[in-house]
Amino acid sequence: MLTLFVLQLYFKQFVSSDFESFYNPLHGNCYVYNSGWNDSKQIVTATREGPKNGLEMVVNIDQMDYVKQAGSLAGIRVVILDQNQMPFPEDEGVSVGPGQLTYISLQRHEINRLGSPYGSCTEQLFDPFTSAYSAFYNVQYRAKGCEYTCYQKKIMHECGCIDFSYLNITALMENINADNMSLCQSGNFEQDECRYAIKMKFMNKSLTCDCPERCNDVIFDSFSSYLDWPMKSEQAKIAQMYNLTQDEVVTDNLLRVVIYFSDFHVHELDEGPAYELVQYLSDLCGVTGLWFGFAMMTFFEYFELLSDENNTLIMQFKSDVASAHVAID
The missing domain is CATH 1.10.287 (Helix Hairpins)
Known part of the structure; x- marks a missing residue:
């Protein structure tokens, strides 16, 4: 049962029906809190940053019930995603072992990719x-x-x-x-x-x-830090609090996780076209105008050259005619 697995959860209010479940071939039964998978359930949101304002839960992994053939590791895998997303714990997430208090701080990133004709999102x-x-x-x-x-x-x-x-x-x-x-x-x-x-x-x-990839996506960067928990002087008290028997060693079965936002700044990554159509047309017109200008200049230079040559020939012809007149006289 979920209530035997998640012993305590502090965030707004713990209600077992707030969890959705699915089966993962590698990790077995998995539970998703605040998933957004069910439209009838309200999504809870964080209103302040810092560990004191995050989600805190105590989990009993109950190693005695582990199937030996399933693996040699004890603990849970924590995957943090936006709502309405499918987690893949075999590829992503943070591993948390028993006897530890794990702090996971989050930073939200929003990615906006370009579709056709610039990309294939x-x-x-x-x-x-x-x-x-x-x-x-x-x-x-x-x-x-x-x-x-x-x-x-x-x-x-x-x-x-x-x-x-x-x-x-x-x-x-x-x-x-x-x-x-x-x-x-x-x-x-x-x-x-x-x-x-x-x-x-x-x-x-x-x-x-x-x-x-999706054109509009949300990812969370996470940073983890770990402490031993609980300290030896508190183990008997913790065992009594969660109704654990003497055979169930607290540090072998219990773990504590605190997930919180380090700040509420959202980092946006926006893709933009390296070369837009307007810029292309502008550059094309500019280059066309430049070459057309050179062509016109060349044309007028050539016309001027022909005109100068023509004037030179006319002047030379007049000079020859004047010389001939002088010789006759």
Whole structure:
């Protein structure tokens, strides 16, 4: 249950229904607070900066319930995104271990990219066939979700199975018999070889996927700092506060996280055209005018040269005629 996992949360008011959940193949059950996935739930906002005005929670990871085959690490993964976004904890976020108080300070960045004809970003926010996560979780488009959807489609089309590490998208697939589609088997040589070839293309970014970035995006830069928590003299008190038994060592199971804005300044990154049409036409007219001016100057210079030559010939002719008259007399 979520209330056994998140023991305490300080931010406005803790209500377990404020969390949305999803399953991640690598990290298991994941919970999203203040997600914006459900339109009927109000989004809470921070009104002041600093650790005292941020979100603070105490989490019990309960190591005794860990599945040994799932991994050798204990702790949680914290991913911070804007509302209506799908988190991918295997690729992003901050790792937090038990027995620690972790401070995560945030700085908001807004990115405004240019679309056609300057760039290839997309303004499409919901496209379940490009990013299947939009269909399953009512989240907005992300390039990473599009890439994982594309990867799964390639696996299903070329290998004839579903990669269990990614979202099962059989319900969205066209021109494919979903009833005969099953999870890829690790002992199947043909499937393993096919998956490996596609995975290598995916890792090398040579897999043909049309997944542009969003034209308008929000990201958060984060800075983390850590302290041991709780101190030894407080461990018995903390164990009593959260109804932990003697077998449950506080420093092995509890962790505390404080997430806050370092300031409310928003850093904007705006793309602009390096060479606009107006500037191009202006420069074109300028260059055209320059060359036309040179051409006209050349024309008049040539005309003047012909005129001078003509005058010279006329004067020479008159001089010869005058000399001839003198000789006759």
